[in-house]
Amino acid sequence: xxxxALILLLTFLVALPVRAESLIVTLSERTVDITSxxxxxxxxxxxxxxxxxxxxxxASDYDVxxxxxxxxxxxxxxxxxxxxxxxxxxRARTFEGVPSAYTVLSNRPxxxxxxxxxLRRFQIGIEQVLSPEEEDDNAVSTDNDSQGxxxxxxxxxxxxxxxxxxxxxxFLRLQREARVYQEDPNAVAVIDNTLFRARATFxxxxxxxxxxxxxxxxxxxxxxxxxxxxxxxxKTGFEQFIFRxxxxxxxxxxxLAVVLALFTGWLGSVVFRRS
Numbered sequence: 001x002x003x004x005a006l007i008l009l010l011t012f013l014v015a016l017p018v019r020a021e022s023l024i025v026t027l028s029e030r031t032v033d034i035t036s037x038x039x040x041x042x043x044x045x046x047x048x049x050x051x052x053x054x055x056x057x058x059a060s061d062y063d064v065x066x067x068x069x070x071x072x073x074x075x076x077x078x079x080x081x082x083x084x085x086x087x088x089x090x091r092a093r094t095f096e097g098v099p100s101a102y103t104v105l106s107n108r109p110x111x112x113x114x115x116x117x118x119l120r121r122f123q124i125g126i127e128q129v130l131s132p133e134e135e136d137d138n139a140v141s142t143d144n145d146s147q148g149x150x151x152x153x154x155x156x157x158x159x160x161x162x163x164x165x166x167x168x169x170x171f172l173r174l175q176r177e178a179r180v181y182q183e184d185p186n187a188v189a190v191i192d193n194t195l196f197r198a199r200a201t202f203x204x205x206x207x208x209x210x211x212x213x214x215x216x217x218x219x220x221x222x223x224x225x226x227x228x229x230x231x232x233x234x235k236t237g238f239e240q241f242i243f244r245x246x247x248x249x250x251x252x253x254x255x256l257a258v259v260l261a262l263f264t265g266w267l268g269s270v271v272f273r274r275s
Contacts, residue, residue, distance in 0.1 A: 020055065020056075020224050020225065021049050021050065021051055021055055021217060021224045021225050022049075022050045022225050022227075023047055023048075023049065023050065023215055023217055023225045023226070023227040024047060024048045024049075024050055024227075025045065025046070025047040025213075025215050025227045025229055026045075026046050026047070026229075027043055027044070027045060027046070027213070027229060027231065028043050028044040028045075028046070029041075029043045029231075030230070030231060030232065031231065031232045031233070031234060032202050032206065032231060032232070032233040032234070033234060033235075033236040034206075034208070034233065034234065034235045034236065035235075035236055038204060039204050040201065040202060040203050040204050040206075041201070041202045041206075042199055042200065042201045042202065043199075043200050043202070043231060044197060044198070044199050044200075045066055045105075045197065045198045045199075045200060045213060045215065046195075046196075046197055047064070047195070047196050047197075047215055047227075048194060048195050048196070049062060049193075049194050049195075049196075049217060049225075058219045058220065059219075059220060060219050060220040061190070061193050061219070062190060062193055062196075062217060062218065062219050062224075063106070063107055063108065063113040063114075063190075063217075063218040063219065064106065064107055064188045064190055064196045064198075064215065064216070064217060064218075065104065065105070065106045065110055065113060065124055065188070065215070065216040065218065066104075066105040066106070066187075066188060066198045066200070066213065066214070066215050066216075067102070067103065067104050067105075067124060067212075067213070067214045067216075068101070068102070068103040068105070068200045068211055068212070068213050068231070069099045069101075069102055069211060069212045069213075069214070070099050070100040070101030070102065070206075070207050070209065070211050071099075071100050071207060071208075071209035071210060071211070072097045072098065072099060072100065073097075073098065073099075073100040073207070074094055074095065074096050074097070074098075075094070075095045075098055075171065076092050076093070076094050076095075077092065077093050077095065077167050077170050077171040077174065078090075078091070078092040079091045079092065079093075079162070079166070079167070079170075091162070093164070093167035093171075095130065095171055098129060098130070098171075099129060099181075100180075100207040100209075101180055101181075101206065101207055101211070102126065102129060102175075102180070102181045102182075103181075103182045103183075103184075103200060103201075104124065104125055104126065104182070104183045104184070105184050105187035105188050105198045105199075105200065106183075106184070106185050106187065106188050107185075107186070107188040107189070107190050107196075108185055108186075109185040110124055110125045110183075110185070111125075113218050113221070114218055114221050114222075114223065115221060116128075118221070118223060122216065122223070122226075124216065125183070126172060126175075126176065126181045126182075126183055127172070129172070129181065130168055130171070130172075179203070187199065200213070200231075202233065206233055207233065208233050208234060208235065209232075209233060210230050210231070210232055210233075211230065211231040211232075211233060212228060212230060213228065213229045213230065213231060214226065214227075214228050215227045215228075215229075
């Protein structure tokens with residue numbers, strides 16, 4: 001009887017979830033307000049690793065990765081080819097639902113923190129932004145017309161001789177060059193293997209919307225904990241009034257723009273006539 005009870009107790013203990021670390025994360029600001037003189041902003045991410053008596057000791061120090069992901073948008077990458085001596089856009093690929101902005105902050109290069117398969121699973125790092133599922137769904141299309149970034153995806157014709165990864169590499173390269181996608185392997189400071197701090201910057205042309213701030217805790221290449229908070233980027237003051245009018249009452253917004261243009265032209269003619 002005692003043996004059966006011992007076996008049941010051991011089975012129960014094995015079935016219990018393993019107690020691990022958890023994260024406490026806070027932000028210096030929860031919003032980024034866009035005004036007429038906005039030239040950029042920065043928000044500090046503060047955090048701590050919470051442990052208890054049941055937390056097992058780690059052989060390696062902690063690594064912390066912070067990703068700041070902007071609202072999703074559709075982006076088009078075009079292929080230029082020489083036709084009759086002139087470079088023209090011939091084919092394009094639409095990447096649907098990709099981050100409009102993306103920043104990776106860490107205490108060392110993410111490639112040294114975890115295996116690429118784990119990074120790919122959680123889409124940590126610029127190279128992992130385009131998931132395999134997304135790559136399969138996004139087709140390459142022939143496009144000789146002028147299209148914007150939010151164009152819908154066209155039907156996919158034959159694209160012999162073109163490696164789909166060419167568009168992927170070009171897309172990531174362009175985002176890096178425009179500093180829309182950024183990585184900083186020295187941006188997270190880990191203090192006493194318990195506290196950490198990172199500084200996320202928002203440029204003057206930051207897109208509006210909700211930004212997801214994901215904080216990942218690693219040790220020895222293993223993901224131990226994850227926490228998510230949000231940052232809202234919004235227009236305030238007169239800019240917010242104009243933006244809302246352009247979205248909700250387009251007729252009034254158009255009329256106001258015409259009246260303002262006419263008034264500006266009339267005022268300019270009066271000033272120059274007197275001079």
